Amino acid sequence: MKLLGYELNKLLLNRKMWIAVLLLFVVKILLLLYTPGDGTYSQINKSIYRRYMEQYQGELTAEKAEQIEAENTRLNETLALESEMKEKYFAGEIDADTYDAYQTELYDAQAKQPTFEKVYEKYQYFLAQGDSFPASPQFFYDLDWDKYLKGMFIDIPLLLALLVVIAPAFAMEFSSGAFQILLSSRRGRGRTYWAKVAASLVYAVCVSALFFGADMLLNVQRYRLPGWDAPLQSIQTFSGCPYALTMRTYFWSVYLYRFLFMLGIAVLIVTLSALMKRMIAICFASAFLVMAPMALQGIAPVFSDLSYGVQAGGFEAFASYHTLSGVGNLVISIVFLVLLSLLLLFWGRFSYAPASQRG
Amino acid sequence: MELKFDNVCKNYGKKRALVDFSATLTEGVYALLGPNGAGKSTLMNMTADILRPTAGTITYNGESIYKLGDKFRAVLGFLPQSAGLYNSFSARSLLRYYGCLKGMDDKKAIEARIDELLELVNLTADASRKAGQYSGGMRQRLGIAVALLNDPKVLILDEPTAGLDPKERIRFRNIISKISFDRIVILATHIVSDVEYIAKDVLLLRQGQLIRDTDVSSLLAEMEGKVWDIKVLAAEVPSFMQKYKISNITKVSETEEEAEATNAENGLTALRVLSDERPSETATPVPASLEDVYLYYFGEVGI
Ligand SMILES: Nc1ncnc2c1ncn2[C@@H]1O[C@H](COP(=O)(O)OP(=O)(O)OP(=O)(O)O)[C@@H](O)[C@H]1O
Ligand SMILES: [Mg+2]
Numbered sequence: 001m002k003l004l005g006y007e008l009n010k011l012l013l014n015r016k017m018w019i020a021v022l023l024l025f026v027v028k029i030l031l032l033l034y035t036p037g038d039g040t041y042s043q044i045n046k047s048i049y050r051r052y053m054e055q056y057q058g059e060l061t062a063e064k065a066e067q068i069e070a071e072n073t074r075l076n077e078t079l080a081l082e083s084e085m086k087e088k089y090f091a092g093e094i095d096a097d098t099y100d101a102y103q104t105e106l107y108d109a110q111a112k113q114p115t116f117e118k119v120y121e122k123y124q125y126f127l128a129q130g131d132s133f134p135a136s137p138q139f140f141y142d143l144d145w146d147k148y149l150k151g152m153f154i155d156i157p158l159l160l161a162l163l164v165v166i167a168p169a170f171a172m173e174f175s176s177g178a179f180q181i182l183l184s185s186r187r188g189r190g191r192t193y194w195a196k197v198a199a200s201l202v203y204a205v206c207v208s209a210l211f212f213g214a215d216m217l218l219n220v221q222r223y224r225l226p227g228w229d230a231p232l233q234s235i236q237t238f239s240g241c242p243y244a245l246t247m248r249t250y251f252w253s254v255y256l257y258r259f260l261f262m263l264g265i266a267v268l269i270v271t272l273s274a275l276m277k278r279m280i281a282i283c284f285a286s287a288f289l290v291m292a293p294m295a296l297q298g299i300a301p302v303f304s305d306l307s308y309g310v311q312a313g314g315f316e317a318f319a320s321y322h323t324l325s326g327v328g329n330l331v332i333s334i335v336f337l338v339l340l341s342l343l344l345l346f347w348g349r350f351s352y353a354p355a356s357q358r359g
Numbered sequence: 360m361e362l363k364f365d366n367v368c369k370n371y372g373k374k375r376a377l378v379d380f381s382a383t384l385t386e387g388v389y390a391l392l393g394p395n396g397a398g399k400s401t402l403m404n405m406t407a408d409i410l411r412p413t414a415g416t417i418t419y420n421g422e423s424i425y426k427l428g429d430k431f432r433a434v435l436g437f438l439p440q441s442a443g444l445y446n447s448f449s450a451r452s453l454l455r456y457y458g459c460l461k462g463m464d465d466k467k468a469i470e471a472r473i474d475e476l477l478e479l480v481n482l483t484a485d486a487s488r489k490a491g492q493y494s495g496g497m498r499q500r501l502g503i504a505v506a507l508l509n510d511p512k513v514l515i516l517d518e519p520t521a522g523l524d525p526k527e528r529i530r531f532r533n534i535i536s537k538i539s540f541d542r543i544v545i546l547a548t549h550i551v552s553d554v555e556y557i558a559k560d561v562l563l564l565r566q567g568q569l570i571r572d573t574d575v576s577s578l579l580a581e582m583e584g585k586v587w588d589i590k591v592l593a594a595e596v597p598s599f600m601q602k603y604k605i606s607n608i609t610k611v612s613e614t615e616e617e618a619e620a621t622n623a624e625n626g627l628t629a630l631r632v633l634s635d636e637r638p639s640e641t642a643t644p645v646p647a648s649l650e651d652v653y654l655y656y657f658g659e660v661g662i
Contacts, residue, residue, distance in 0.1 A: 008455045013447040177443030181505060184407040184437040186429050186462040 003191055007199035010172075011165060021161045028157040028211055034220040048115040050224075056119070056139040060126050064139075075116055078102075078109040093242060125236050132256060134244040137234040140227030145247065146225045152254070155262070156315035157242050158211040159290065162266050165207075168202045168284045170273040170352065188352035191290065197345060198272050208259050216255060260334060265290075267341040269350035360420065362406070362513060362543050367415035369401050376401040381516075387559030388539045391484060391547040392659050397564040399547040401438050401518050401565065406545065407437040409628055410529065415466055419513070424425055433462060436511030440518050442447070442502040442545075443594040446491030450482055453490055461509040486590040495522040503531065507538075514544045519554050553624050555643055557651040563656055570656065575649060582647030582655065587632045589642040596628055603638055604658040607631035 014019070056064050081102070089099040125142050173179040225247075232238045232245040245253070268289065272282045284293040362384040369377040377398040405411040407418060408425060417424050424431045444453060451473060457467040476481045480500040485493070490501060497524050508512060516535075519647045520528050528550070535544060536557040545655070548554060554561070561578055563571040590611055591599060599605065611627040631645070632638045633655045 002459050006459060009444060009448075013445075015548060046562070104366065166478055176445075177441050178445065179443075180409050180439035181437060181442055181457070181502075182460070185434055185457065185460040186509075187460050188432070189429070192460065196584075222427065241390045 003187065003323035004198050004202075007169075007195040008202060009191070010038055011169060011196075011199050011203060014168075017165055020164045022156040024161045024164075025210065025214070028155070028288055029214060029218070031157070031213060032222075036153035041245040043114045044118055044143070045111065048112055049118065049143060050141045052116065053117045053139050053141040058140075059136050059138050060123065064121070065127075068120065069208050071116065072120055075113050079103050079113060082106060085219035085266045100157045109136065122236065126237070129233070133231070133233050134242065135233065138230035139232050140225060140234065141224060142227065142235050145227070146237065148219055148225065149237075149254070151343050152258070154257070154290065155211060155215070158208060158262060159265060161207050161211070162204055162262065163283060163286055165203055166269045167279060167286070169196045169200055169271050171277055171279045175279065183353065192350070193274065193349050196274075197324055197348075199265070200266050201263060201272040204263050208262045212255055212259055212262075257334065260337060264337045264341050267344055272345040274352040315320055344354035360512060360543060362422075363418045364402075365404070365416045365418070365435060367405065367417060369398070369405060369410065370413045370468035375552035375567050377405075377412075380567075380569050382562060382569065382572055382602060383544065384543050384560075386539070386541055386543060388535060388544040388546060388552035388554065389434055390556050390561045391545060391564060392549075392551065392554075392561060392653055392657075393547075393564035396566075398567040399564055400517055401567075402564070403515050403545065403547060404439070406513075406515055407435060407439075408432070409439075420562075423544050431513075432581075433509070436506040436514045438502045438507060438516045439507040440521075442498075442503060442505075444490040444493075444498060444505075447489060447490055449487050450477065450493075450504075453501065454504060457508055463509060472508065472510075477509055477619075479507070479546050480504045484626055496524060496527060500527065500531075503534075507534075512542050514542055515647065516539075516544065516546045518547055518549065520548055520550050528553060534584065542590045551650045551653050554586045561649070561652075563653075565657065578652050579648070582652055584644055585633060585635055585655065586645050586647045586651050587634060587638055588641040588645050589630050589632055590627045591630060591639075593626055593628050596630065599630055599638070600660075604633040604635055604654055604660055605630055606658070607655045 024113065056068065057130075085094070085099065088094050089096075095104075122139070129137070133308050164210050173182055181190060185192075228248040228251075230247050232241050232243075232247060232250045234247075238250075269286055270280065272285050276285060364380050364382045367380040367575070368375070380398075380402060391402070391510045393399055394564075401410065409429070411425070419427060419431055419434075440651070445456075447455065454473045454476065456470065460475070461603075463469045474483075474559050477486050480503055482497065482500055482504070485497065490498065495556060499519065503516070503519055506516060506519075520531055523531060527644060532553055535546070538544075539557065539559075546558070555575065558575055560572060560574050562569060564578065586606070589599075596608070607627045607630070631651070632642065633651055637644075
């Protein structure tokens with residue numbers, strides 16, 4: 001316990017490191033504030049979509065289904081009439097007032113149609129799934145949700161903040177020459193190893209909480225996110241999720257997942273530190289291990305299951321296109337993460353000081 | 360108490376850093392002497408379990424130190440050749456940390472021990488300064504305090520006096536001689552005078568081979584008739600240096616007779632020559648010092 005305190009001390013006493021972490025935090029905030037908006041939904045008009053969603057807000061009832069079908073018919077018919085009305089008008093079969101009224105309606109339909117298509121698609125998705133959902137889906141304005149969740153990716157500034165502080169955990173003992181005294185002390189092996197791992201995790205918990213806290217707060221302010229209590233399956237991307245989760249539960253589990261993932265990364269870094277003993281090697285290895293699967297994903301989409309760059313973003317969980325979505329890859333990923341971390345930890349332990357010298 | 364080395368070898372790739380080293384150490388100070396690269400640090404690092412031997416065994420009271428593991432480390436104190444200290448720790452908190460690391464949990468006992476050691480290595484006044492602000496010699500002394508912290512039964516000191524001023528060297532020598540009666544101290548050094556009066560045995564290493572393992576007085580006795588004082592003319596010095604190992608050169612303040620015998624520009628120089636035979640008629644045999652022994656074994660003619 002006392003050793004943990006000393007190891008934390010060693011890890012955090014360096015002032016340069018603090019400045020680096022602070023800078024990374026500033027970068028993170030700036031990224032949150034200035035990531036480019038929109039662009040992805042160019043054919044959809046956000047405010048029209050929002051008005052539809054507010055109109056149909058909540059579960060799909062028979063009444064709402066009728067309204068949606070009626071709106072669909074209205075829009076399609078209005079659009080279909082365009083040339084016919086024009087001919088009639090020029091032929092003098094209808095008067096200017098009627099034509100004007102029609103034109104107003106036409107413009108309205110033209111403006112709404114591409115957006116309504118998205119609404120109608122969603123409606124049909126609700127219908128098609130029928131009773132197979134674990135909870136009845138709801139209409140709510142979900143464009144920002146989609147954007148928010150899809151925008152999640154491994155938190156690079158946080159990754160770096162972990163790297164600059166944790167990578168030296170063992171490496172600095174070897175570079176400063178302190179390891180000789182450490183390794184020749186009674187508690188310098190086993191206990192020190194676990195104390196260093198624990199210190200790294202304590203730091204990782206704190207810094208991840210800080211980064212993710214900021215991430216959460218700023219994003220919730222930046223996006224329009226209604227429907228916290230609606231079931232997750234209301235969004236098409238999550239049609240495969242077998243559990244009755246609300247958006248709120250999902251939101252928290254995504255952050256929990258991202259958080260755990262970062263602890264996993266911290267374990268990876270601290271073990272690499274014990275295994276490789278040299279800063280440069282550790283940085284390269286970490287970067288490689290994080291980047292390589294993403295590069296693979298570029299080559300073939302199959303590898304997306306391996307890509308913890310995306311995984312760490314948290315969005316993968318339950319996404320329908322994911323091979324494991326049926327059983328909830330969130331759970332599998334976490335189990336995998338824990339097992340892998342334990343494996344790494346013991347490997348690091350015995351590489352730092354061989355088994356016969358247990359302490 | 361017995362620390363036994365049995366045919367210990369260490370190879371770094373093809374390089375043989377230590378070859379078939381065998382010795383049995385009991386309580387007392389063992390001086391490890393040898394030129395740079397002789398394998399002293401290699402031997403010490405293996406004894407501290409920083410390195411593993413390529414072959415051979417090291418046993419403490421009959422059990423392999425590698426099997427003993429933490430039990431051996433509990434009685435071990437080690438000062439590496441280039442010890443790194445945590446620069447942002449003060450001397451006192453550094454010692455507290457190492458106390459914790461060495462398994463000393465009694466808070467009062469450790470504080471008392473720290474005070475005692477700080478006094479012993481003369482760092483009491485600087486105890487609250489950061490180790491990073493220490494001078495080389497101060498860091499070395501702090502390292503010595505760390506090695507002594509757990510009152511080790513086996514104390515390994517790799518060039519402990521490197522960088523110490525003469526006063527501190529004497530202080531160090533006194534500390535070691537005071538504590539060495541009930542523990543094994545292995546001490547590597549290039550400053551032969553550090554160990555001349557405190558070493559029980561001297562181990563001479565050359566290119567990884569143990570060439571002598573004996574006590575100081577017999578080493579000195581063996582040198583009888585091999586150390587000579589000669590006074591020669593300054594002009595003759597180079598030719599002597601070509602022929603013999605010279606352990607010392609001093610200018611002589613001439614007596615009147617000698618001044619008559621030589622001319623004024625060509626003053627007399629006293630040489631301390633190491634040679635199995637009398638180097639010249641005028642040479643007189645003198646008692647050897649450990650430094651002469653060192654040079655006899657490791658010195659080269661013509662330097
Ligand atoms: N890590 C290493 N890899 C390869 N060779 C090494 C290594 N460490 C030491 N050596 C070699 O082993 C030999 C013995 O080195 P060692 O450090 O034990 O010498 P030493 O007697 O302590 O010398 P010094 O008086 O300079 O401290 C040297 O030739 C050295 O070059
Ligand atoms: Mg050495």
